[in-house]
Amino acid sequence: MAVTFRLRPVHGLALMLIIGPLVKLAAPYLRSGPKPVTPAAVAAGRELFLREWTAKDTLTKGDGLGPVYNAKSCVECHQQGGPGGGGPVSKNVTVYGLVNPHPKRIAQSGVVHQKAVRPEFQETLRLIHPSLPNDPFIPLDELTNRSRRRSPDVVVTQRNTPALFGDGLIDAVPDETLLAHQREHSTAARLVGLSGARDGKTRGRIARLADGRIGRFGWKAEFASLSDFVKAACANELGLSNPGRPQATPLGKLNYKAEGEDLTDAQCVLITDFIRALPVPGQILPGDRKEAALVKAGQERFAAIGCADCHSQQLGPVAGIYSDMLLHDMGVELESSTGYYGSIIPQPAIQNDRFASSEQPTPAEWRTAPLWGVADSGPYLHDGRAKTLREAIELHGGEARDVTAKFLAASPLDQDAILAFLKSLRAPSGESVAVR
Ligand code: HEC
Numbered sequence: 001m002a003v004t005f006r007l008r009p010v011h012g013l014a015l016m017l018i019i020g021p022l023v024k025l026a027a028p029y030l031r032s033g034p035k036p037v038t039p040a041a042v043a044a045g046r047e048l049f050l051r052e053w054t055a056k057d058t059l060t061k062g063d064g065l066g067p068v069y070n071a072k073s074c075v076e077c078h079q080q081g082g083p084g085g086g087g088p089v090s091k092n093v094t095v096y097g098l099v100n101p102h103p104k105r106i107a108q109s110g111v112v113h114q115k116a117v118r119p120e121f122q123e124t125l126r127l128i129h130p131s132l133p134n135d136p137f138i139p140l141d142e143l144t145n146r147s148r149r150r151s152p153d154v155v156v157t158q159r160n161t162p163a164l165f166g167d168g169l170i171d172a173v174p175d176e177t178l179l180a181h182q183r184e185h186s187t188a189a190r191l192v193g194l195s196g197a198r199d200g201k202t203r204g205r206i207a208r209l210a211d212g213r214i215g216r217f218g219w220k221a222e223f224a225s226l227s228d229f230v231k232a233a234c235a236n237e238l239g240l241s242n243p244g245r246p247q248a249t250p251l252g253k254l255n256y257k258a259e260g261e262d263l264t265d266a267q268c269v270l271i272t273d274f275i276r277a278l279p280v281p282g283q284i285l286p287g288d289r290k291e292a293a294l295v296k297a298g299q300e301r302f303a304a305i306g307c308a309d310c311h312s313q314q315l316g317p318v319a320g321i322y323s324d325m326l327l328h329d330m331g332v333e334l335e336s337s338t339g340y341y342g343s344i345i346p347q348p349a350i351q352n353d354r355f356a357s358s359e360q361p362t363p364a365e366w367r368t369a370p371l372w373g374v375a376d377s378g379p380y381l382h383d384g385r386a387k388t389l390r391e392a393i394e395l396h397g398g399e400a401r402d403v404t405a406k407f408l409a410a411s412p413l414d415q416d417a418i419l420a421f422l423k424s425l426r427a428p429s430g431e432s433v434a435v436r
């Protein structure tokens with residue numbers, strides 16, 4: 001016998017009474033949560049991420065690659081452990097900052113591009129300041145040599161390519177989580193002074209951007225969302241202008257004008273979708289029981305001596321990230337310029353226009369690098385100056401000074417255990433890609 005159920009008006013009313021409040025409760029989550037990404041979008045985004053762009057590229061509506069650029073594809077830099085990974089020092093990005101406004105109206109800080117589609121567009125550091133070489137970059141070991149004297153009017157630094165695995169989760173961390181981490185640190189910090197004091201005590205602050213949002217991407221946490229960073233990367237690295245960002249104008253050809261915009265917003269969204277869908281790094285325990293025990297012991301020491309004060313295992317809903325996503329003063333050891341990623345409007349002192357003027361990051365402040373996947377993302381630190389994990393730890397100064405001293409005072413076995421723990425934090429074993 002067939003049972004039929006007819007929806008009478010009274011049932012409809014009951015349903016509305018039940019579902020109505022549920023929808024209301026869920027509304028904020030429905031609104032703020034990331035949109036589900038379709039496999040087709042991810043595949044299309046992957047193609048754009050791997051594509052070797054050319055001048056006047058047929059996939060663009062503008063001048064294509066360039067006029068100035070750092071690489072021909074995203075994956076040329078983001079490649080270790082598969083597309084989306086970190087990059088070697090040879091792919092570092094050179095950034096500059098000028099103390100005085102430039103007579104030729106060159107932006108006060110920005111990127112010096114390593115390549116150009118035509119020789120007359122090629123950028124060099126000399127175009128920024130007469131004291132600098134007629135090359136697009138200064139080798140990293142020369143740059144990080146603090147005994148070298150330089151003009152006080154200009155700063156040149158480099159940025160190493162970070163891995164993008166797990167960036168989708170970072171994008172979705174609620175602001176409240178970051179604020180809570182700041183509060184945790186600041187109770188102690190208020191007693192000894194604000195961020196920037198060099199007393200070896202851990203504190204940290206959120207990166208408050210000029211538009212009021214909280215920064216979470218980039219070594220200085222200067223971009224609030226993954227999609228903002230992707231648009232900046234298209235424009236800065238590849239010279240692909242888009243609705244979120246104009247492409248860079250050659251430093252020596254400030255009157256360069258291109259017809260049309262290279263990428264549509266939809267193309268940028270696809271690239272962002274691809275990054276969001278990248279696998280998340282995790283811990284891989286060694287098969288050998290003794291080695292696995294060493295990793296476990298290292299993880300405990302890591303927390304016990306205070307590494308986890310900044311490299312927090314849990315960030316709100318995200319487990320295993322080993323970062324609080326806050327800016328920390330890392331001391332003269334890791335000082336760089338305030339020169340940053342992107343070009344800015346000229347102002348009287350070197351200011352990073354992405355941050356509110358009262359919130360400017362100091363040259364020594366950096367976002368706690370997430371340590372997930374760290375075993376496969378060398379070299380380390382913002383400019384890749386540390387070739388090994390041990391070197392990276394030894395270079396921690398400022399707020400991390402006391403913790404670093406504890407690491408150095410620990411027994412060789414404890415030190416090895418901490419390093420073994422870091423080496424268990426692996427990039428997701430994705431596909432690998434051949435890059436020239
Ligand atoms: C020349 C090398 C290079 C190329 C090419 C490149 N990147 Fe990057 N990428 C970097 C560097 C260096 C940083 C760090 C910049 C900073 O913090 O100042 C970075 C950072 C990022 C970040 C922020 C990661 C985080 O967790 O903070 C994203 C997202 C990103 N890149 C996406 C892209 C996309 C998309 C492309 C292609 C359109 C691209 N990149 C091309 C070098 C590169």
Ligand code: HEC
Pocket residue numbers: 202203219302305306307308309310311328330334366367368369370371374377379380381382383389392393396399400403404407418422
């Ligand atoms: C006061 C906060 C703080 C403490 C404490 C701290 N770190 Fe860090 N760590 C950072 C910041 C900030 C960076 C990024 C610095 C830079 O790029 O110049 C970093 C970077 C790193 C890196 C390099 C990651 C990469 O991708 O390049 C490693 C490895 C690391 N820390 C391990 C440790 C270990 C192990 C300890 C404990 C002995 C520790 N840290 C203690 C803040 C801290």
